[in-house]
Each structure stands twice: as structure tokens, then as C-alpha cells.
Amino acid sequence: MSNHPRDPFPAGGNPDAHATGMPVVTVIGDGQLARMMQTAAIEMGQSVRLLAGSAGASAAQVAADVIIGDYTDLDALRGAAEGASVVTFDHEHVPARHLRALMDAGVNVQPGPDALAHAQDKLIMRERLRQLGAPVPPFTAVDSVDDATTFFDDVDSRVCLKARRGGYDGKGVWFPGTREELIRLVTELLGRGVPLMAEEKVRxxxxxxxxxxxxxxxxxxxxxxxxxxxxxxxxxxxxxxxxxxxxxxxxxxxxxxxxxxxxxxxxxxxxxxxxxxxxxxxxxxxxxxxxxxxxxxxxxxxxxxxxxxxxxxxxxxxxxxxxxxxxxxxxxxxxxxxxxxxxxxxxxxxxxxxxxxxxxxxxxxxxxxxxxxxxxxxxxxxxxxxxxxxxxxxxxxxxxxxxxxxxxxxxxxxxxxxxx
Amino acid sequence: MSNHPRDPFPAGGNPDAHATGMPVVTVIGDGQLARMMQTAAIEMGQSVRLLAGSAGASAAQVAADVIIGDYTDLDALRGAAEGASVVTFDHEHVPARHLRALMDAGVNVQPGPDALAHAQDKLIMRERLRQLGAPVPPFTAVDSVDDATTFFDDVDSRVCLKARRGGYDGKGVWFPGTREELIRLVTELLGRGVPLMAEEKVRxxxxxxxxxxxxxxxxxxxxxxxxxxxxxxxxxxxxxxxxxxxxxxxxxxxxxxxxxxxxxxxxxxxxxxxxxxxxxxxxxxxxxxxxxxxxxxxxxxxxxxxxxxxxxxxxxxxxxxxxxxxxxxxxxxxxxxxxxxxxxxxxxxxxxxxxxxxxxxxxxxxxxxxxxxxxxxxxxxxxxxxxxxxxxxxxxxxxxxxxxxxxxxxxxxxxxxxxx
CATH class of the missing domain: 3.30.470.20 (ATP-grasp fold, B domain)
Incomplete structure (x- = not known):
């Protein structure tokens, strides 16, 4: 036994990563945020498991306990959550119904799906914030071209059109310069089934x-x-x-x-x-x-x-x-x-x-x-x-x-x- | 393929840990120093491989590329060094002859065995430091009971006896209170083949x-x-x-x-x-x-x-x-x-x-x-x-x-x- 790689754990990750008996934190996601959570956790003696899309992903490269699986697959989520004290995320894209299923099975999900809904859907977020009295730009749901053009007139053509879900880093955001461009965009996006909202383009x-x-x-x-x-x-x-x-x-x-x-x-x-x-x-x-x-x-x-x-x-x-x-x-x-x-x-x-x-x-x-x-x-x-x-x-x-x-x-x- | 642990790499560690193509740093050792080197390396996007004694050891728990092997086994060292840009250590106990063999095979070892000799053998270190004009307490090699008692008289009985090699955290260090205790200790330790030195117990x-x-x-x-x-x-x-x-x-x-x-x-x-x-x-x-x-x-x-x-x-x-x-x-x-x-x-x-x-x-x-x-x-x-x-x-x-x-x-x- 002079030289061999560490044995894998056949059906649930790497138990050596959790040898300390400290609470296991399962992180859903394999990007840089998960990677940096992990180094912080290690220094505190905490024990992390990752649900990663691939073994070569940013966080998976450097983690000791990696489960390869898809975060939209409930079985993969269940497997990664097994024995974990808490499940958390490096992104907001896990389907809420899966998180509710995990919670029904007794899994501790932080943040929970009710909170996450406000990071997943820009319209839900804005409606809730307005309700709470938090300052938000004027906005509207866009379920039709009419919704969009009415809003266009309301805000003196200063419209920012947004996909309600899935956008980040400038993706899913459009600044139509004209009424015609807005109509074209909304027609195309609604036609593709993209739920939309619009807000005033802020100075x-x-x-x-x-x-x-x-x-x-x-x-x-x-x-x-x-x-x-x-x-x-x-x-x-x-x-x-x-x-x-x-x-x-x-x-x-x-x-x-x-x-x-x-x-x-x-x-x-x-x-x-x-x-x-x-x-x-x-x-x-x-x-x-x-x-x-x-x-x-x-x-x-x-x-x-x-x-x-x-x-x-x-x-x-x-x-x-x-x-x-x-x-x-x-x-x-x-x-x-x-x-x-x-x-x-x-x-x-x-x-x-x-x-x-x-x-x-x-x-x-x-x-x-x-x-x-x-x-x-x-x-x-x-x-x-x-x-x-x-x-x-x-x-x-x-x-x-x-x-x-x-x-x-x-x-x-x-x-x-x-x-x- | 909904949920499975990351595949192991059968004969040379985990290549996904080195997906970036950054220089690979092999760390010999599995204690807390290797563990903390690793979190620092990850943050800089560097890529670490570990030669660990066991999969549950401090550093091995949290590392993505762990080779299990014995650091006194040249084959294990060779395997861990394969493809590495540099080999380094979290302790000083790797035999110098093995490090020289690695270097002969083109491995970049830092620090090298000539430097490490001064951290491995307290007598070699003190002789070299004295030669360099660095201030050290009065000391002597102890190859016989006579060496020890002569030194005992020279330093007015203020003797600290040390094993030349392998001691740390207070291990391998003795403070004999009397000439008789010194004689007994030296006789016993030399009899057991422990190379010794003595130095003045400093105020x-x-x-x-x-x-x-x-x-x-x-x-x-x-x-x-x-x-x-x-x-x-x-x-x-x-x-x-x-x-x-x-x-x-x-x-x-x-x-x-x-x-x-x-x-x-x-x-x-x-x-x-x-x-x-x-x-x-x-x-x-x-x-x-x-x-x-x-x-x-x-x-x-x-x-x-x-x-x-x-x-x-x-x-x-x-x-x-x-x-x-x-x-x-x-x-x-x-x-x-x-x-x-x-x-x-x-x-x-x-x-x-x-x-x-x-x-x-x-x-x-x-x-x-x-x-x-x-x-x-x-x-x-x-x-x-x-x-x-x-x-x-x-x-x-x-x-x-x-x-x-x-x-x-x-x-x-x-x-x-x-x-x-």
C-alpha cells in the first residue's frame, strides 16, 4: 500500500471529509461562490459537501466531498442533502418545489424557498418591496404589448424591460430606445414564453x-x-x-x-x-x-x-x-x-x-x-x-x-x- | 446520472483538481499546516496535491487531490511528485536521501535537503550557526557519558539535553537536575541509539x-x-x-x-x-x-x-x-x-x-x-x-x-x- 489515491465513497460522497463530526453544510452549486464558501468553512473546521454539475467546475476542483448531479433533479438534491445539517446555495436557480419537497422531508434549507422567491422573480420582489414601503423604481408586470406601451407612455419612454426570472450580469435586461423596438422585443419575448416586467430607467x-x-x-x-x-x-x-x-x-x-x-x-x-x-x-x-x-x-x-x-x-x-x-x-x-x-x-x-x-x-x-x-x-x-x-x-x-x-x-x- | 460521487482517478490522484493548468504544488504531510497551505493556495487559484498518511488526516479531509502513502517510502514520494512543479512539506521528517533521489530525477524540492538538514538535526544546525556567527547558547555533541559530564561542569550544571533528531513540542528535550540524573539519562538514551547533544540551559x-x-x-x-x-x-x-x-x-x-x-x-x-x-x-x-x-x-x-x-x-x-x-x-x-x-x-x-x-x-x-x-x-x-x-x-x-x-x-x- 505504498501509493494510491484516496478511495471514493461509493454511494454518498466522501465520509473522510466529515471525520470531525461537525455539522455538514451542503452547498448546491459549483461556482466561485461555493469555492470561496468552502475555504472559509475549512478554516473554521466546518465540513462541506458540494452538489456540482461537473467534477472540473470551479468549486468541485478543490472540494473533498463532491456529489455530481443536476440541481434541477430532486433525487440529486435529496442525495446531496442526506445527513446535512443545512442545505444552502451559491445561486438562486433551484426550483422552489424541490426545496419544499426537501423541507417536507425534514431538510433544513437556508435561505428557504419563500425568501428565495424574491431573488428568483423580479416582479414578485418588486411587488413585495413596494408593499413593505421600500423604495423601488416605478414598475409594472408586462403580460401583453399593451402593458408595455402604456408603461412606455407613463415613464416618458424611459423603459427598462426585464425577464422576471433567470437574468444576471446584464443578461435578461433590455433598454429599448423606441416604442417600435419595445413592441418588437415584447412580442418576441412573450412569444417565446419569457415572463416579463418593465421598470423606469433610472437616472x-x-x-x-x-x-x-x-x-x-x-x-x-x-x-x-x-x-x-x-x-x-x-x-x-x-x-x-x-x-x-x-x-x-x-x-x-x-x-x-x-x-x-x-x-x-x-x-x-x-x-x-x-x-x-x-x-x-x-x-x-x-x-x-x-x-x-x-x-x-x-x-x-x-x-x-x-x-x-x-x-x-x-x-x-x-x-x-x-x-x-x-x-x-x-x-x-x-x-x-x-x-x-x-x-x-x-x-x-x-x-x-x-x-x-x-x-x-x-x-x-x-x-x-x-x-x-x-x-x-x-x-x-x-x-x-x-x-x-x-x-x-x-x-x-x-x-x-x-x-x-x-x-x-x-x-x-x-x-x-x-x-x- | 442523477447523483453519484466524483470518480476517483485510478493511478495518480484527481486530475480535476488541476484542471486549471496552474503549476501543481505537492505538499508532503497531512497535518494542519498542509491544511492551511491548501486553503491559501485555493484562493490564489493554485493547485495542490497532498501525500497523506491517511484519508481522515487533518489536511486530507479537505483536499481534492490526495495520494495516500508513507513519506518515508520513496515510491510514494515519487508518485506524489509526478507532474508537480514543486514539492514542499508540512514537516521536516522526510529522509534526505529520498529528497536527493527526487532531485536526481528532476523534481523541484523546496526547501532542499541541504537546507532541511539544519531543521532535522539540532547539532548540525548549531554547528553551522556558530560558524556563521549567529548567537547560539554554548553546546556540545554528546557521544559519551564523559562528553556530558564535562559539559555539565563547564556550564555549572545548567544542562539541557536534546535528541539531535525528531524532537518537537517539548519531546526529545530533558533538563536533568543532577549529575547522576544526567549520567542515567545519557547512558539510557545512547544505549537506545538516540544521537544526543547538550546545551546550556539559558536564563x-x-x-x-x-x-x-x-x-x-x-x-x-x-x-x-x-x-x-x-x-x-x-x-x-x-x-x-x-x-x-x-x-x-x-x-x-x-x-x-x-x-x-x-x-x-x-x-x-x-x-x-x-x-x-x-x-x-x-x-x-x-x-x-x-x-x-x-x-x-x-x-x-x-x-x-x-x-x-x-x-x-x-x-x-x-x-x-x-x-x-x-x-x-x-x-x-x-x-x-x-x-x-x-x-x-x-x-x-x-x-x-x-x-x-x-x-x-x-x-x-x-x-x-x-x-x-x-x-x-x-x-x-x-x-x-x-x-x-x-x-x-x-x-x-x-x-x-x-x-x-x-x-x-x-x-x-x-x-x-x-x-x-
């Missing part, structure tokens, strides 16, 4: 994200509100705490996120994506809720290096109903820049690109997801935390984070820098 | 640890010098940076560690355990080298939550010859308290003990190794970083870290605290 100053964690017992912890930068609907950058945010507005955004988490019964991490809307002449800036995500979120990646408690550690603690950690920042400001696949993949290896980035910015915390290159794909992120010795403040920190992320995808320095 | 103020990382290219980064508290030869606490250390002394200790790393050709993380020796009347305090460890070290665990770059991330970066990260602290002071198995294991579950600790100290960063309870066994550690709002300074931080670690093993509050 926004910038986007914010208010993130909280909440336990089944109702304990909450809110991170500082973050500014998020979206490019073509995809988050490219987050700055924490949001620079130059009036304290009262930051506080209101944090309280709103806590209220939404409580009213909707969210458990685990909740991200409330917000629009910061132009002040009218004489008025003050307002926040409007854009989207909800009930899991760790791209705008919370800064917490890994910039907060006492990362969103991944906090999510695991929250779904296990453990006391929450402190959401305080550890440095002044942390900037997160996404590493998004370029249009072409450079010849220089990713390994050599890391060397180049670290030679210039040794402090860049590079997080990579083990994903193959694909144009626009999220393959990693870079965190940079301000240093008392750094001149130039937040703008310089943002510049550096962007340069680092740009180099990681393009293998070129956007500012023409040449190493010694 | 020490306190113990320090100077840690650095060094790359094969010769780049170095030194963390602030740490105070370490040993109880019965086992590290129980570390305070970073060492409180009230004269800056010149801290600087000297850091420079000494960098010099030793360079002169000995160490790669990866090096811990230089130091004695801070009483100032003679009128003189100033001095440092003496106690031990060397060529891997992440217990006195460096604070870096996970208290430094820009953790020792585990830095070790992976160093052995891959990547640029090193900043060793700067992120907070004021970080205290690490070890969680060592109590004499009996309390009835309360470890999970419930974590809840109790976090209810009182939500900021305690609890790291657990997935190890079963055994008296005195290192099963985890707690890091606490000072908070600007915390009264009481470093003594209060130490008190809290100790209380948290004590609760995790005893399920009682050492100060009698009762929760609401």
Missing part, C-alpha cells in the same frame, strides 16, 4: 450595494455600504466603504437591507443592489432598490481581505445559525476589481501574469476561480486595501486595482508601465 | 520568533518579530508584534532570520525560535537562536488574520518562486492562542463551544484542524486582533484569546463568566 448617479447577513434566529450584521461599478451590466469594481457617501444615506441603506432581510425571512448573506438617484434641484439624493441576491455577492468580495469577517465565513456562520462575526473593515478602504476574460486570451500564462502583477503590486490579493478563459467570464478578482503609506488615496487605490485586474486578463499594462 | 526572559519567507531567487520578506509563550515545551500563545521589544532588538532578530535563510539556502517559510536572554547588570538583553523550522510555524498562525500576507499564502508563493506579499500587520496587535486538547473531552460538542465563544467574542477567529480530541493535542487556534475601540490594550487582548481557547477545550470560562 442614476452611481450604484451601491448594502450587504447583510442574517441567521435563522434573526441576528443580523451589516457590512458598510459599498459603491459598485457596473460595465455593460456586469460588476467590474467595488469600493468599500462607498467613498463620499453622506453618512445618513449609508445608514439608511444599511437599515433598509436589515429590514428587507428580516421582512423577507432571508438567512445567510443578502445583497441589496441599490441605485443612488440624482438629487432633484433643491432635494436630496435618494436610494432605490435594484436587485436582491440571497448568497455571497460579487460586491462583497472585498470582505475577504478588507473586513474582520468575510462574506463567505459569515454566510456559513449564518446558515448554521452560529453567532455572526464583526462586519467592520480592517483597513481604510478596500477596492475589488473583477478579472473578466478578455476578447482573446493572451499567450502569456496566467501564472506569469500573476508574477508580473505581484512584482508591481505585491499587496494585490489575487483570487482566482480555476475557470477557463472565456470572453467576459468572471475568472477572478483582485482586492487592494489602503495602506497608511499610500499616497493618492482612494483614486490611486482604484487605479492600481484596475491596472492589476487589466494585466491579469490582457497581459499588458493599461498605463504603459514597463518593469525594470 | 531567559522570554521567547521570540523571527519569521521570514525566502524564494529560490533569493527574495526575502520578514514578518514582525513575535513573542511566543511556551508551556511545558509547547507553544500556547503568540503575540505579534512582540510587545515592548526594543526596536533595535527586533530589527536585529529580523535581520538574523533573513541572514540564516540566505546562508542556509532556505526556501519557503523559515521560523527562527529565539531566546531573549536576561541583561547582565549594566549590559543589554541578547537574543540566542533556539530552533529552526523550515515551513509555516505555530508562531506564525497570527498572520492569517493579522498580516497582509498569511504565512500559508507566503509559503506557497515562495516555493513557487512567485513574488512575495507584504508581511505588514493589518491591525495593531494580534494574539494567537492555541487550542490544545484538555485532559478529558467535555460533553458539550465542539460546535456548541464555538457558539458560546462567538457569543462572547464575535471577533475571535476560530481555526480548527479537523482533529479528534487527545490530551495536549493541537486541535486549533484562535486569533484576536486589536480593535481601536478595545480598552485594556494588549493584556486585555491576551486575556480574551486565552479565555476563548480555554473555553474551546474545557467548555468552561476560566474567569467564571456566565452568559445572559
Amino acid at each position: 442614476l448617479d452611481r450604484e451601491l450595494s448594502a450587504m447583510v447577513a442574517r441567521t435563522p434566529s434573526g441576528r443580523c450584521a451589516a457590512w458598510p455600504v459599498v459603491e459598485s461599478v457596473q460595465t455593460a451590466g456586469v460588476c467590474t469594481e467595488a469600493v468599500a466603504p462607498a467613498p463620499d457617501l453622506p453618512p445618513a444615506l449609508g445608514e439608511r441603506a444599511g437599515e433598509l437591507a436589515v429590514k428587507i432581510a428580516g421582512d423577507l425571512g432571508v438567512t445567510g448573506v443578502l445583497a441589496v443592489e441599490l441605485f443612488l438617484v440624482h438629487a432633484d434641484s433643491g432635494g436630496e439624493a435618494r436610494i432605490l432598490v435594484n436587485e436582491l441576491a440571497m448568497r455571497p455577492h460579487n460586491t462583497g468580495h472585498w470582505t475577504q481581505d478588507g473586513s474582520r469577517t468575510s462574506q463567505f465565513e459569515q454566510h456559513i456562520r449564518a446558515v448554521l445559525d452560529l453567532p455572526l462575526g464583526s462586519p467592520e473593515p480592517v483597513g481604510g478602504t478596500t477596492v475589488m476589481a473583477n478579472v473578466l476574460g478578455a476578447d482573446t486570451d493572451p499567450d502569456q500564462s496566467l501564472h506569469d501574469r500573476m508574477i508580473e502583477v505581484w512584482n508591481r503590486f505585491p499587496d494585490a490579493k489575487i483570487h482566482l476561480y480555476g475557470k477557463d478563459w472565456r470572453p467576459g467570464r468572471k475568472i477572478g478578482h483582485v482586492n487592494l486595501t489602503s495602506d497608511p503609506g499610500l499616497g493618492g488615496g482612494v483614486p490611486e487605490l482604484r487605479r492600481r486595482a484596475r491596472l492589476a485586474a487589466h494585466y491579469l486578463v490582457h497581459a499588458t499594462w493599461a498605463d504603459g508601465w514597463i518593469s525594470d | 531567559l526572559d522570554r521567547e521570540l520568533s523571527a519569521m521570514v519567507a525566502r524564494t529560490p531567487s533569493g527574495r526575502c520578506a520578514a514578518w514582525p518579530v513575535v513573542e511566543s509563550v511556551q508551556t511545558a515545551g509547547v507553544c500556547t500563545e503568540a503575540v505579534a508584534p512582540a510587545p515592548d521589544l526594543p526596536p533595535a532588538l527586533g530589527e536585529r532578530a529580523g535581520e538574523l532570520a533573513v541572514k540564516i535563510a540566505g546562508d542556509l539556502g532556505v526556501t519557503g517559510v523559515l521560523a527562527v525560535e529565539l531566546f531573549l536572554v536576561h541583561a547582565d547588570s549594566g549590559g543589554e538583553a541578547r537574543i540566542l537562536v533556539n530552533e529552526l523550522a523550515m515551513r509555516p510555524h505555530n508562531t506564525g498562525h497570527w498572520t492569517q488574520d493579522g498580516s497582509r500576507t498569511s504565512q500559508f499564502e507566503q509559503h506557497i508563493r515562495a516555493v513557487l518562486d512567485l513574488p512575495l506579499g507584504s508581511p505588514e500587520p493589518v491591525g495593531g496587535t494580534t494574539v494567537m492562542a492555541n487550542v490544545l486538547g484538555a485532559d478529558t473531552d467535555p460533553d458539550q460538542s465542539l460546535h456548541d463551544r464555538m457558539i458560546e465563544v462567538w457569543n462572547r467574542f464575535p471577533d475571535a477567529k476560530i481555526h480548527l484542524y479537523g482533529k479528534d480530541w487527545r490530551p495536549g493535542r493541537k486541535i486549533g487556534h484562535v486569533n484576536l486582533t486589536s480593535d481601536p475601540g478595545l480598552g485594556g490594550g494588549v493584556p486585555e487582548l491576551r486575556r480574551r484569546a486565552r479565555l476563548a481557547a480555554h473555553y474551546l477545550v474545557h467548555a468552561t470560562w476560566a474567569d467564571g463568566w456566565i452568559s445572559d
Whole structure:
């Protein structure tokens, strides 16, 4: 027995991964969020099982107990949930009826399907938020072309059309420039059976994200509100705490996120994506809720290096109903820049690109997801935390984070820098 | 194909763990150091393979690519090294001849056997350090009872007897009180074939640890010098940076560690355990080298939550010859308290003990190794970083870290605290 790979467990995963007898957390999903939940869980001595679509997926690559299966298949979900103390998610796409079936069988699902409905269906979310008195842009259900054109007139042609379900990262969102384009889009999408809604296209100053964690017992912890930068609907950058945010507005955004988490019964991490809307002449800036995500979120990646408690550690603690950690920042400001696949993949290896980035910015915390290159794909992120010795403040920190992320995808320095 | 565990890879580990094509780091060893190297590696998108003694061992529980085998078996080592960019260690016990055989076959071993010899054999280490002009306590080889008694007289009976190889955590170290006890010990140990040395039992103020990382290219980064508290030869606490250390002394200790790393050709993380020796009347305090460890070290665990770059991330970066990260602290002071198995294991579950600790100290960063309870066994550690709002300074931080670690093993509050 000198050299052999670890034996597989034939019918229910890898029992060695749970040798400690700690509660088993089953994570449904195999993306980078599951991957980072897992490293956080390991450090706390917690024990994770993954339901993954494939063995080579981001989280499955690095997990010790992986069940391969489809999250739309109830049997696969049942198998992954067997013996788990809690089932949680790295995405919102598991069918609610399956989650209810698991709960009927005694499985502890966090967040539960009633909460998740508000992250799965944009219309349900907006109706509920309006009911709760949370600020949302004017919106309407679009079940016919008439619904759409009436709304088009109501909002002076400033229409944003959205698929109610399944959209993310700018997918499932359209900005028709004309009434004709709207009619064409709605006709085509309804014809394909895509449930739709429309909302007013907001004149926004910038986007914010208010993130909280909440336990089944109702304990909450809110991170500082973050500014998020979206490019073509995809988050490219987050700055924490949001620079130059009036304290009262930051506080209101944090309280709103806590209220939404409580009213909707969210458990685990909740991200409330917000629009910061132009002040009218004489008025003050307002926040409007854009989207909800009930899991760790791209705008919370800064917490890994910039907060006492990362969103991944906090999510695991929250779904296990453990006391929450402190959401305080550890440095002044942390900037997160996404590493998004370029249009072409450079010849220089990713390994050599890391060397180049670290030679210039040794402090860049590079997080990579083990994903193959694909144009626009999220393959990693870079965190940079301000240093008392750094001149130039937040703008310089943002510049550096962007340069680092740009180099990681393009293998070129956007500012023409040449190493010694 | 609705639900099945991931397939094993029959003859060389799990290729899915290396789907990214990133350099593969093979870690020989399955303890907590390998476990924590692995989480750091995953976050950087690096790819780790483990040679573990058993599938249930601390690191093997959580690794995606585990080869089960014995690190004293050359075939097992060869198998684990296959295709790896670098082979590194979580302990110093791999036979040097095996490492040389791997190197002869073209394997990149970091640190190499010539450096490791100084962490494997205390006599070789002291001879080399004396040669380099590094401060060490008076010492001698002990090949006979005569060697021992001569040294006993030379140092006024203040003898510390040590096994040259294999000792750690207070094992392999004896403090004979009398000449007779020394004779009896030496006779017995030499009779059993244990190679010995002796050194002067130092009158020490306190113990320090100077840690650095060094790359094969010769780049170095030194963390602030740490105070370490040993109880019965086992590290129980570390305070970073060492409180009230004269800056010149801290600087000297850091420079000494960098010099030793360079002169000995160490790669990866090096811990230089130091004695801070009483100032003679009128003189100033001095440092003496106690031990060397060529891997992440217990006195460096604070870096996970208290430094820009953790020792585990830095070790992976160093052995891959990547640029090193900043060793700067992120907070004021970080205290690490070890969680060592109590004499009996309390009835309360470890999970419930974590809840109790976090209810009182939500900021305690609890790291657990997935190890079963055994008296005195290192099963985890707690890091606490000072908070600007915390009264009481470093003594209060130490008190809290100790209380948290004590609760995790005893399920009682050492100060009698009762929760609401």
C-alpha cells in the first residue's frame, strides 16, 4: 500500500471529509461562490459537501466531498442533502418545489424557498418591496404589448424591460430606445414564453450595494455600504466603504437591507443592489432598490481581505445559525476589481501574469476561480486595501486595482508601465 | 446520472483538481499546516496535491487531490511528485536521501535537503550557526557519558539535553537536575541509539520568533518579530508584534532570520525560535537562536488574520518562486492562542463551544484542524486582533484569546463568566 489515491465513497460522497463530526453544510452549486464558501468553512473546521454539475467546475476542483448531479433533479438534491445539517446555495436557480419537497422531508434549507422567491422573480420582489414601503423604481408586470406601451407612455419612454426570472450580469435586461423596438422585443419575448416586467430607467448617479447577513434566529450584521461599478451590466469594481457617501444615506441603506432581510425571512448573506438617484434641484439624493441576491455577492468580495469577517465565513456562520462575526473593515478602504476574460486570451500564462502583477503590486490579493478563459467570464478578482503609506488615496487605490485586474486578463499594462 | 460521487482517478490522484493548468504544488504531510497551505493556495487559484498518511488526516479531509502513502517510502514520494512543479512539506521528517533521489530525477524540492538538514538535526544546525556567527547558547555533541559530564561542569550544571533528531513540542528535550540524573539519562538514551547533544540551559526572559519567507531567487520578506509563550515545551500563545521589544532588538532578530535563510539556502517559510536572554547588570538583553523550522510555524498562525500576507499564502508563493506579499500587520496587535486538547473531552460538542465563544467574542477567529480530541493535542487556534475601540490594550487582548481557547477545550470560562 505504498501509493494510491484516496478511495471514493461509493454511494454518498466522501465520509473522510466529515471525520470531525461537525455539522455538514451542503452547498448546491459549483461556482466561485461555493469555492470561496468552502475555504472559509475549512478554516473554521466546518465540513462541506458540494452538489456540482461537473467534477472540473470551479468549486468541485478543490472540494473533498463532491456529489455530481443536476440541481434541477430532486433525487440529486435529496442525495446531496442526506445527513446535512443545512442545505444552502451559491445561486438562486433551484426550483422552489424541490426545496419544499426537501423541507417536507425534514431538510433544513437556508435561505428557504419563500425568501428565495424574491431573488428568483423580479416582479414578485418588486411587488413585495413596494408593499413593505421600500423604495423601488416605478414598475409594472408586462403580460401583453399593451402593458408595455402604456408603461412606455407613463415613464416618458424611459423603459427598462426585464425577464422576471433567470437574468444576471446584464443578461435578461433590455433598454429599448423606441416604442417600435419595445413592441418588437415584447412580442418576441412573450412569444417565446419569457415572463416579463418593465421598470423606469433610472437616472442614476452611481450604484451601491448594502450587504447583510442574517441567521435563522434573526441576528443580523451589516457590512458598510459599498459603491459598485457596473460595465455593460456586469460588476467590474467595488469600493468599500462607498467613498463620499453622506453618512445618513449609508445608514439608511444599511437599515433598509436589515429590514428587507428580516421582512423577507432571508438567512445567510443578502445583497441589496441599490441605485443612488440624482438629487432633484433643491432635494436630496435618494436610494432605490435594484436587485436582491440571497448568497455571497460579487460586491462583497472585498470582505475577504478588507473586513474582520468575510462574506463567505459569515454566510456559513449564518446558515448554521452560529453567532455572526464583526462586519467592520480592517483597513481604510478596500477596492475589488473583477478579472473578466478578455476578447482573446493572451499567450502569456496566467501564472506569469500573476508574477508580473505581484512584482508591481505585491499587496494585490489575487483570487482566482480555476475557470477557463472565456470572453467576459468572471475568472477572478483582485482586492487592494489602503495602506497608511499610500499616497493618492482612494483614486490611486482604484487605479492600481484596475491596472492589476487589466494585466491579469490582457497581459499588458493599461498605463504603459514597463518593469525594470 | 442523477447523483453519484466524483470518480476517483485510478493511478495518480484527481486530475480535476488541476484542471486549471496552474503549476501543481505537492505538499508532503497531512497535518494542519498542509491544511492551511491548501486553503491559501485555493484562493490564489493554485493547485495542490497532498501525500497523506491517511484519508481522515487533518489536511486530507479537505483536499481534492490526495495520494495516500508513507513519506518515508520513496515510491510514494515519487508518485506524489509526478507532474508537480514543486514539492514542499508540512514537516521536516522526510529522509534526505529520498529528497536527493527526487532531485536526481528532476523534481523541484523546496526547501532542499541541504537546507532541511539544519531543521532535522539540532547539532548540525548549531554547528553551522556558530560558524556563521549567529548567537547560539554554548553546546556540545554528546557521544559519551564523559562528553556530558564535562559539559555539565563547564556550564555549572545548567544542562539541557536534546535528541539531535525528531524532537518537537517539548519531546526529545530533558533538563536533568543532577549529575547522576544526567549520567542515567545519557547512558539510557545512547544505549537506545538516540544521537544526543547538550546545551546550556539559558536564563531567559522570554521567547521570540523571527519569521521570514525566502524564494529560490533569493527574495526575502520578514514578518514582525513575535513573542511566543511556551508551556511545558509547547507553544500556547503568540503575540505579534512582540510587545515592548526594543526596536533595535527586533530589527536585529529580523535581520538574523533573513541572514540564516540566505546562508542556509532556505526556501519557503523559515521560523527562527529565539531566546531573549536576561541583561547582565549594566549590559543589554541578547537574543540566542533556539530552533529552526523550515515551513509555516505555530508562531506564525497570527498572520492569517493579522498580516497582509498569511504565512500559508507566503509559503506557497515562495516555493513557487512567485513574488512575495507584504508581511505588514493589518491591525495593531494580534494574539494567537492555541487550542490544545484538555485532559478529558467535555460533553458539550465542539460546535456548541464555538457558539458560546462567538457569543462572547464575535471577533475571535476560530481555526480548527479537523482533529479528534487527545490530551495536549493541537486541535486549533484562535486569533484576536486589536480593535481601536478595545480598552485594556494588549493584556486585555491576551486575556480574551486565552479565555476563548480555554473555553474551546474545557467548555468552561476560566474567569467564571456566565452568559445572559
